Amino acid sequence: MQYMDPFTAECEHCGYTDKYDLEELQKYQSHCKKCNLILKQTADQMHKNMKAHDLELWPTHLIFEAFDVWGGDIDSVTDSEFDAVETVFDLLTLVQSKLNMAGYPQISELPMVKDYVVSCNQESLLKMKLTELALAVMDD
Ligand SMILES: [Zn+2]
Numbered sequence: 001m002q003y004m005d006p007f008t009a010e011c012e013h014c015g016y017t018d019k020y021d022l023e024e025l026q027k028y029q030s031h032c033k034k035c036n037l038i039l040k041q042t043a044d045q046m047h048k049n050m051k052a053h054d055l056e057l058w059p060t061h062l063i064f065e066a067f068d069v070w071g072g073d074i075d076s077v078t079d080s081e082f083d084a085v086e087t088v089f090d091l092l093t094l095v096q097s098k099l100n101m102a103g104y105p106q107i108s109e110l111p112m113v114k115d116y117v118v119s120c121n122q123e124s125l126l127k128m129k130l131t132e133l134a135l136a137v138m139d140d
Contacts, residue, residue, distance in 0.1 A: 003046065012041040055138065059085070059130035065112050066091060072099045088133060089126040113137055 005022035009030070016034035024030045026046055030039045063085060067074040076098055085091050092104050099105075107125065108117045116137045117125055128136075 007042075009039050009042040011035060011037070011039060013037045051138075055131070055134050058134035058138070062110065062112055062130060062133075063091060063094075065110055066095050066105075067098075069110055070095055070099055070101075070105055086129050087126065088128050088130065091130065092126070 003022055006019035007022045007025055008017060009020050009025060010017045011032035011034065013032060014035040014037075016032055018033045020030040020039065025039060026043055028038060028040060028043050030043075031037065032039055063077075063082065064074055066072070067077070072095060077094065081094060085094055088107055092107065095101070096104055108114050113133065116133075
């Protein structure tokens with residue numbers, strides 16, 4: 001997610017609007033040019049948006065990582081196959097069928113999730129949605 005730099009922010013204390021250095025804003029270092037109080041609300045909102053954005057993209061990153069790690073061709077996956085991947089099981093099934101693997105690959109071989117999944121019940125892990133896994137891994 002890209003923000004304009006300098007970023008136009010409205011002070012939550014006095015309503016004054018001006019441009020501020022993006023990095024300073026995000027680090028809670030920007031003071032309102034009128035009332036001199038810290039512009040906290042704008043930074044909070046940015047951090048929230050960035051987290052939501054990361055969460056949204058996470059399942060796609062994981063699918064790409066799976067094909068990278070197990071040596072599959074991501075271009076062989078159609079858009080509808082891609083969209084149909086909801087759970088960990090769906091992902092492993094897709095990889096297995098595309099790579100003609102004899103057995104199911106182990107999700108714990110993927111660097112993005114390995115630290116988290118080692119302590120999981122494997123059966124419930126398979127039923128877990130990638131969006132849930134994203135939340136769990138990112139909060140870990
Ligand atoms: Zn102000």
